[in-house]
Amino acid sequence: MQSRLVSALAAAALASPRVGATATSYGPFTVTVSTNASSLSIVNSAGDQVWKSASDRAFISASPGLTTITQASGNFQLSSNDVGTPCQAAVISSSLSSSDSVEVTGSFADSTCSGWTWTISFALDASYAGSSDDDSQPLVFNASVAGDDVDNVYLAYEVPVWTREGGVGRGEEPVTTYLNANASISGAFAGGSLLTTYTGVASLATSLGRWFVLDGTKYALIDLASNTTSAFEDTAAGYLAGNITEGDRVTGSTTTVEIMYESASVSGWIGRAAKGNPLLEATNSLTKVTGRQPELPDWSHDGAILGIQGGQDFVEGVIQNALAADMPLVSVWLQDWSGTRLQTGAYGISLHRLWWNWEPDSTLYPTWVEWVPHLQSTYGVRTMSYINTFLANVSTKSTGYNTSFYAIAASEGRFVANATAGDGSAWTITSGPGIDAGLLDLSNQSTVDWFKALVKKQYFSVPISGMMQDFGEYLLVDASVSLSSGTVSPRVFHNDYSTVWATLLREVVTELGLENDTIGFHRSAGTFSAKHTNLFWVGDQNIDVSREDGMRAVVSSAIHVGASGFAQTHSDIGGYTNTLATVGNITRNAALLGRWGELGAFSGTAFRTHEGNIPQMNVQAYTNETTRAYHAYNARLFRSLKPYRLALLDEYQANGWPIVRHPIVYSPNDSVARSVIDETFWLGEALYVAPVYDLSASSVEVYLPPLQVDSQGSAVNSSALTYRHLWSGDEYAPGQTVTVDAPWGKPGVFMRWPVTEQ
Template identity: 45%
Template sequence: MIANKLAILLLGYVTCLTVAYGQNAVYWALGSGFEPTSSVRGLQIKEQQQEIWTATLPFVSASAGNDSVVGSSGSLDITKVDERTCTGQSITSIQNVVWEGSTTGSAVQVSGLLQDCGGYSNSYALTFWIPDDLQDRVAFYLDIAATADAANPLKKLYFRYHSHEDEDFYGLGGQASFASLKNQSIPIFSREQGVGRGDEPVTSYGNENGSFSGGNRFTTYTAIPSYISTDGKVVYLSEKSTALVFFDFTDPNAVSIRYDSLSVDGMFMRANNMFDAVEMLTAYTGRMPKLPEWVDSGAILGIQGGQSKVRSIVEEGLSLGCPIAGVWLQDWCGTHSQEGPYINISRLWWNWENDEALYPTWPEFVQDLRDTYNVRTLSYINTFLANVSTKPDGFRRNLYEEASTLQYFVENTTTNSTAIISSGPGLEAGIIDLTNDGLRSWFAEMMKTNVWIANISGFMTDFGEYTPVTWDTTLANMVSDAFFFHNEYPTLWAQYQREIVEELGLQDEAVLFHRSAAMSSNRYMNLFWAGDQNVDFGVNDGIKSAVTIMAHMGLSGYSQSHSDVGGYYDVLTYEGFNVTRSAELLGRWGEMAAVSSSVFRSHEGNIPSVNAQFYSNTSTYGYYAYNARMFASLAPYRRMILKTECAPKAWPLLRPPVMYHTNDERARQVSYQCFYLGPNLYVAPVLEPQTFELSVYLPEDNTYTYVWTGQTYSGGQDVTVSTPYGKPAVFLVGSASDIPELEAFLDFVKRENTTRVLVE
């Protein structure tokens, strides 16, 4: 059965909305007159006979009940509540309406009734138009009237449309646990991703006693409501639609959007392939700014401990042949000890000035690193200000007290004071209110005088996912309530920091890397960071998950990404279950980063003293230096891709195989096992312990030459290759050996092929 057609005159093409009565179809061209109609069985949007969107009745519904979002310290648990769900839908009219922002000044509006909503009926209107600034897609706006039942009003809507069992889905931000999102119902809500996310037993430990700090397979820092399918279809919600939303792919023949409000808007479109789909998506969201070229030259060393320690580790690395582009010194603002199982944990003082005990001559030290070693410095900043009144070595400014006095924090109306975020004993902080114009001016001035006063080259731009969602949360200029604002904050945070960088004229120098993101955050950040993974080989929250996150982020418009080399989260328990970083994991993670990421940056972890560090001994530093040299050797190739494909088209640097092999069923199911680095390298990193040979699936329609042996294989088969330490499975695709930008990497392979990497 064919459903309805909407005809839209567009760049010489006709896009049609069809209304079907049995076998008969009624066509309209947007801008032409519409006859009101009823008893319509369905709708379909086509362009040049290519289906864009199809739905059959009922495709709109609504329900009552307030969803529950509870938790603390950014760890939020969502429980869906659906009451009095409407069971029927009718269409009573289809007509032209005046519509600002459309190509013709008008739109097609489908209206009718939702029936059997707990004894009531509710009217709705679904409007389609072609945006005048993006004429290759169909915009929609669905609005459901408030219910007549004031005691139990409708609260959320459902919007359902056709799919088919062979359509797979990718994107929706930082999804860590799935290849295709088919068969999943994915919540879009920014929060702490959790420690474990389903990897056991660590998740259960995190979720003990009603806590949700372990998370699950759906928890993510990002809130990006956009996906791309293997049919080339692109669906996204607009920047204005920031409520909690579920994209439900569990029905093999349909997609359902469950949105926590009675109105939502977005767009549908269809591209020829998944690469064009990314371009179409980012024509709306924007594309990531240029990544400065200084990051290409080597590792960014994550170090804590003060000036003497940093200088010593830099000098040792240079003596071992480690190319060093920069250092990342998150403890520049000072640390304090926080009680934990077995051992105290070092936490940062979130008061944005240099700590005079660790970095007493901070501006001079930063400059000396650059002048003496050609090493740049990255620092750390986040959305919080911590109360430093108990800081034992003192402070010059207590920014928390200043902001509290000026009422620059997100506030709680019950207490009529700052909405306190507690991050463990001795650390209480407020979240800066980015809707407050006074805060924006005050904080920007503080950034210039406290943070950018040293010649740093950027920082980790942390958090963004912590704004409370309770009814008593308030902001200075709250257009909507805190529940809607929560998913907006990450984009505001990225935009705000980008504005400061541009005001200072540092856009060609500064690297600001974020883990939280929402719709269109990518237009303001030049580097995405995959967040905090466990220091293990886990699927849902270990090294494997970092690859999967970067793949889905790439299909969400984030072309430049990386992860913490070595991971972040250690887990120590009183029951004797511990997760700490081994030298092997650190080395294998470095291999993976060298051949996957835009930037090579390490992290000491949340409990550095229990982890193998790259500087622990000559073996770990040697392995790290080797991986940094591999990363640097790929710089000409990587930069070519960043300039010719990432910047102008938003094609991701790391590409899941499905992008090239859409009809290959095995390629569709690859999450972390392999990926393309640009178009010319095919990579299968070693992501299991004690693994020295790897079975690798090579997709069809190409040849693949294993760089470490020179052996060439035909696609469409599994091959087994040797993968000793230092040898991730990297293949040249087709005639890639002729590409000049790969010459430095092939020289590295030839020069270092006999290097013996030790793990001790």
């Protein structure tokens, strides 16, 4: 939906003072308040609009009621049908200015809320490290509403900021409708929609350089100029699907962006880049507020991380074959280290489910303590494992166990509690027949400390090099659960859970002195999670090439999370989600694995495979000589980009710039570039990539946009530049569509020519 956001904001007019308005300057900002017109505008030192109240609606409104949120197996449904009619006739009664802030107060003229009052203030950020007149510094805003039964502040809405399961399909058909219509398969709303996401980040950055960050973890809804007046709904009965290019905009869409926050008060940061490349500098400013990811260890750039299951002998055999195929292999990732349980799926096919009891399984990995260092000393291959914040009841585990961490946590009251039972017992989830688990209550610092100690002992007493740090989106928000901390409700803590989870694990490796040599990769995240995790993974895609939830979704996801401050990302190469259903089966073939590997080499900051949720139905990197050779080639391709990738990551650490960039970064005024979703992307400023999504194709059609600005925002002479095809050396003028050969191992890749010093 990048093009929708850009075109909406690009059409907005610059602010101009109204008659009778009072203008006050604060650092690089001028705030103009018109009491008579009940309007407000903010411009930066260049005269560019930062904030402007719309002429056809109030700049602040409020309504009673809460969004209805229901959940099944992490699949949250959202509906605002119970939210009352908003009060929108905001009237300014006074405006008070000081040396560094302005406070505007008022009321509502609506008859139903005439007794309500509101306050909104803007001030320079006292914590900002730059000079007071630095154009990149933000304004802090605070807004509050006082009155009876006020639960929502509308600053207004249509993309929900809510961490939840992403869904299987996310609008791709027929699988989305099939799962959303059959709650008995994987829970209600298991198919999801175009809006469901593991990562709820309340920020935005635009191609005009505007940026915004919401300071809070409560439910929010961001309306990207949809002009929708009906109640918001994202449920199994009514969800956004179809052509992603159309989004949810309706006829007559405006240029106004509105934010709703579910509270009687809200605060955040706003700003606009006055210098440099607008979108890159907006991300720079945004990440100064939200934080940037810690650096990855150097070894992670040197080759493949193979996701394998099956036990010590099988894993070691895969390692030997991979090395014999000249595959640069830096690590194996073993999610089954704690054991698996077979469950019967569709067509009688066995599904492997993990035992969430964090100790090595005695059958699969009987000599784990000695074997992990053996792999590194013998083959130079590291080991990564798996963790989440569930603990499973292992009383029925057939291979036995040494310690039941579930029993310990339950006896000590460390789980999210079953409030309905009222006896302090754990709220449990079921991971298929025979596996029940409790969710750790991370709102309680005592439980956080207890789990940190467990992780240090159970994981890092052996020299592992990191792990998948899974989940973070399951916490229920209704009256059936309760938290033991007593300081926060489940509804308020829900969006913060993933950040606390990431913080916990980052503190573990930091306290052990391992922060520069390990990887922790998360999938769920919040607005301020980036600084606590050095790798993000944009999972879990379907094992296909679909735009909504397959291989193509990797590109759009990387672009969006990059603009949200998560530059260090990767995907499950080959995808994760198999579906065996009457509407069609989704399984992996060698072509998909190979083309996805090509994409991973150019788009990821790590190169990791996943066997999928039904491994025996999928072609694997280790299946045969052909797949090993193709994956070895792609891993070498990833390794060959290390020097360039490290230079881009240095830029990220210094400036917050994403490494996977939308074409509008360098072609902001080109209408075709602005319509791109996943067809192409820039890796930094030098490489332009067109993945091959047609698995039967040996060529790819690529639009080469005119180059208008560089990374510093300076205008460039597009006629003096060409796109040099990486594989053939042929050069093409910008502003045209070309078709180039793209045999196996050679996706559409072009160099910006001549290259810059970068």
